[in-house]
Amino acid sequence: xxxxxxxxxxxxxxxxxxxxxxxxxxxxxxxxxxxxxxxxxxxxxxxxxxxxxxxxxxxxxxxxxxxxxxxxxxxxxxxxxxxxxxxxxxxxxxxxxxxxxxxxxxxxxxxxxxxxxxxxxxxxxxxxxxxxxxxxxxxxxxxxxxxxxxxxxxxxxxxxxxxxxxxxxxxxxxxxxxxxxxxxxxxxxxxxxxxxxxxxxxxxxxxxxxxxxxxxxxxxxxxxxxxxxxxxxxxxxxxxxxxxxxxxx
Numbered sequence: 067x068x069x070x071x072x073x074x075x076x077x078x079x080x081x082x083x084x085x086x087x088x089x090x091x092x093x094x095x096x097x098x099x100x101x102x103x104x105x106x107x108x109x110x111x112x113x114x115x116x117x118x119x120x121x122x123x124x125x126x127x128x129x130x131x132x133x134x135x136x137x138x139x140x141x142x143x144x145x146x147x148x149x150x151x152x153x154x155x156x157x158x159x160x161x162x163x164x165x166x167x168x169x170x171x172x173x174x175x176x177x178x179x180x181x182x183x184x185x186x187x188x189x190x191x192x193x194x195x196x197x198x199x200x201x202x203x204x205x206x207x208x209x210x211x212x213x214x215x216x217x218x219x220x221x222x223x224x225x226x227x228x229x230x231x232x233x234x235x236x237x238x239x240x241x242x243x244x245x246x247x248x249x250x251x252x253x254x255x256x257x258x259x260x261x262x263x264x265x266x267x268x269x270x271x272x273x274x275x276x277x278x279x280x281x282x283x284x285x286x287x288x289x290x291x292x293x294x295x296x297x298x299x300x301x302x303x304x305x306x307x308x309x310x311x312x313x314x315x
Contacts, residue, residue, distance in 0.1 A: 103168030114140025
């Protein structure tokens with residue numbers, strides 16, 4: 067699922083996204099495993115917020131995203147901050163970048179937008195093809211608990227002076243999947259009215275053990291599995307699961 071006009075609202079509505087946590091995890095484990103290279107591929111880079119933060123820390127960043135609108139925001143943001151980050155429009159399941167990297171990240175539960183097992187497998191294989199030996203692959207996904215107990219059949223709302231939304235979540239067609247129906251009302255001050263914007267998104271997750279099997283098959287060693295971006299294993303009520311895997315030599 068690509069983002070349309072929502073791409074231009076994303077940063078405003080997602081101010082609580084844990085960018086600093088992802089950056090902290092990356093820095094901690096790059097030090098732990100003594101990776102000296104700094105080439106990083108930010109897959110599903112969205113508006114480029116993390117791409118720019120990685121660049122601030124000295125990484126040589128390349129960004130990939132499926133959404134043309136997200137990439138337009140990312141490009142403008144990088145240029146405004148003085149970074150020359152190449153961005154490419156690609157499906158993560160069809161990854162094809164003419165470079166090799168020391169790190170590849172897929173954060174913000176972006177893998178959950180893949181609708182089939184085969185797409186996840188193809189994504190892991192594509193990541194392996196673009197990583198140097200012993201390179202690190204970091205990604206996070208929604209937990210089974212979150213899909214079943216936080217999202218399914220729930221409604222979330224946000225009301226602000228110039229923007230509000232209604233976010234309905236419905237049980238999806240597949241096990242551990244959710245359909246997201248989002249309706250935004252954005253103030254157009256010049257016309258003294260609210261524009262209505264609708265987006266429909268799909269997400270699906272899989273059991274931890276299944277992700278581990280697919281990583282192994284793609285040529286990875288799973289090093290760590292963290293719960294909610296903290297340095298401890300997931301619990302039964304963990305909402306976000308982060309995998310740190312290393313490409314086998």
